[in-house]
Amino acid sequence: xxxxxxxxxxxxxxxxxxxxxxxxxxxxxxxxxxxxxxxxxxxxxxxxxxxxxxxxxxxxxxxxxxxxxxxxxxxxxxxxxxxxxxxxxxxxxxxxxxxxxxxxxxxxxxxxxxxxxxxxxxxxxxxxxxxxxxxxxxxxxxxxxxxxxxxx
Amino acid sequence: xxxxxxxxxxxxxxxxxxxxxxxxxxxxxxxxxxxxxxxxxxxxxxxxxxxxxxxxxxxxxxxxxxxxxxxxxxxxxxxxxxxxxxxxxxxxxxxxxxxxxxxxxxxxxxxxxxxxxxxxxxxxxxxxxxxxxxxxxxxxxxxxxxxxxxxxxxxxxxxxxx
Numbered sequence: 001x002x003x004x005x006x007x008x009x010x011x012x013x014x015x016x017x018x019x020x021x022x023x024x025x026x027x028x029x030x031x032x033x034x035x036x037x038x039x040x041x042x043x044x045x046x047x048x049x050x051x052x053x054x055x056x057x058x059x060x061x062x063x064x065x066x067x068x069x070x071x072x073x074x075x076x077x078x079x080x081x082x083x084x085x086x087x088x089x090x091x092x093x094x095x096x097x098x099x100x101x102x103x104x105x106x107x108x109x110x111x112x113x114x115x116x117x118x119x120x121x122x123x124x125x126x127x128x129x130x131x132x133x134x135x136x137x138x139x140x141x142x143x144x145x146x147x148x149x150x151x152x
Numbered sequence: 153x154x155x156x157x158x159x160x161x162x163x164x165x166x167x168x169x170x171x172x173x174x175x176x177x178x179x180x181x182x183x184x185x186x187x188x189x190x191x192x193x194x195x196x197x198x199x200x201x202x203x204x205x206x207x208x209x210x211x212x213x214x215x216x217x218x219x220x221x222x223x224x225x226x227x228x229x230x231x232x233x234x235x236x237x238x239x240x241x242x243x244x245x246x247x248x249x250x251x252x253x254x255x256x257x258x259x260x261x262x263x264x265x266x267x268x269x270x271x272x273x274x275x276x277x278x279x280x281x282x283x284x285x286x287x288x289x290x291x292x293x294x295x296x297x298x299x300x301x302x303x304x305x306x307x308x309x310x311x312x313x314x
Contacts, residue, residue, distance in 0.1 A: 057267060058258065063306035065267065066263065068162030093292075097185075098263040100203040100290055102222050102302060111280075123302040125290055127260055130290045137258075137265045139288035143228030 017124065024133045025090045029099040029126050032133035033089055037105070040075060041082045046070050053127055053134035061120055061142040074111075083108040099126040099133065105140075118142050166253065184262065185293045191257050194264055194291060197298045198254060202270070205247040208240040218301035220291055226285050226305040246275040262293035282312040 001116035024032070034053060039047030049072065052058075054069040066074075074080040087105040101124040108117040187193075197216060201247065204212035221233040233241065239245040252270040265288060272283045287305040291298045307314055 055258070057265070057288070059267065059286065059288050059304075059306075061306050063269075063308045065286070065288075091220075091222075095263050095292060096261045098260045100263065100292075100302060104233075121222075121228070121230065121291060121304070123222070123288070123304050125263060125265055126261065135289070137288065139267075141224040141226060141228060141304045141306055143224070143230075150245065 024094075024099065024126070024128050026094055026099070029092050029133050030089050031100060032126060032135070033101045033103070033124055034087060036135055037085045037087045041085045043075050043078075043081070045072055045076050048075065050132070051135060052112065053129065053136040055136055057137050059137075059139040061118060061140045079112060081110045083110065097128045098136075099128075100124070101126065104143075119144065153293070160177040162192065172176075185259065185298075188296060189259070189293050189298060194257055194259065194266070194298050195254060197291070198266055198289075198300075199252065201300060202250045202252050204252055205240065208243075208246070210237050210241050213237050215297070216270060216299060218294065221301055221303075223303045224305070226283060226307045244277060248273040248275060248280070264293075264298065265289070266292040270305075284308045284311040 011055055013150070035047065036051045038044070041053055049068075052068045052072070057065055058068070058071045059065040085105060085107050087103060089101060091100075091102040093100045102122070104121055106117070106119050108115065108145070110116075119142070120140040121143050122138065122140040124135055124139075126133040127136045128134075137138040191309040200212065201211075201216045204216060213233075217236070219229075219232045219233055221236065223233075223236050225231070240247070250270055250272050252268055254266060254268040256265075256267045258265045267286075267288045269284065269286050272281075272285060274281050274283065284307070285305040286308050287303065289300050289304070290302040292301045
């Protein structure tokens with residue numbers, strides 16, 4: 001081991017990327033998106049708080065945008081109550097400290113007492129912060145149920 | 153216990169270096185946007201893109217749109233970069249005018265998000281539609297310029313065409 005000692009600074013330098021390796025990968029980004037759907041479905045406020053970034057811009061299919069506290073507030077109060085969420089992640093792209101996630105989701109939810117089922121194409125942007133992926137942007141467009149993103 | 157000898161030190165270093173390179177390779181990194189990719193530059197790119205839509209400017213759109221673009225129109229129709237540009241150059245879709253109001257721009261390293269509203273007049277397969285939409289689009293920093301990689305929009309409650 002004594003022979004290695006002079007080389008420790010070099011080894012440390014070379015191994016630096018290894019220390020950063022736990023940073024989120026594609027599977028973790030995919031999991032974060034799916035966990036966020038589950039948290040919403042079960043009105044898991046603590047889960048949403050962990051999975052949503054503080055600077056979240058949450059734009060729904062009506063074109064209305066909310067902050068993190070506004071969105072969680074609706075889920076907590078029951079103003080927005082999800083009956084079912086069936087998500088599909090079509091594509092995850094990793095960048096330096098962010099990831100984009102594109103996919104489809106079928107949602108049945110009650111908002112202010114009115115139940116509605118919709119099929120959406122969504123885009124999410126995740127930021128790697130505090131050693132986890134956090135959703136910082138959500139946007140979606142309502143589509144017909146027959147839309148097949150794989151064939152276009 | 154086996155002792156580490158000077159003979160196998162190069163092997164240890166080479167192994168660590170290889171692992172480090174592999175780890176680095178798993179995270180695609182573009183050089184940071186810097187001044188060239190600042191908020192005013194991104195805003196200009198967004199406005200240029202709307203203008204290119206109206207002018208059916210395939211060359212400009214070719215530069216401003218990411219090859220992996222997923223463009224979901226407010227009616228739910230899905231376009232790739234190729235099909236979107238083709239729809240404009242063929243005249244199947246004609247953006248007569250677009251007046252955009254950018255509400256926020258967030259740059260998150262080499263990814264950026266723009267949110268806004270737009271009043272759009274589009275002639276789609278011969279039918280003129282007046283739309284008021286809310287939109288969010290996602291841009292990525294590639295080859296020293298911004299390219300839009302995702303577009304989502306929704307017709308606002310006061311949109312002339314719902």
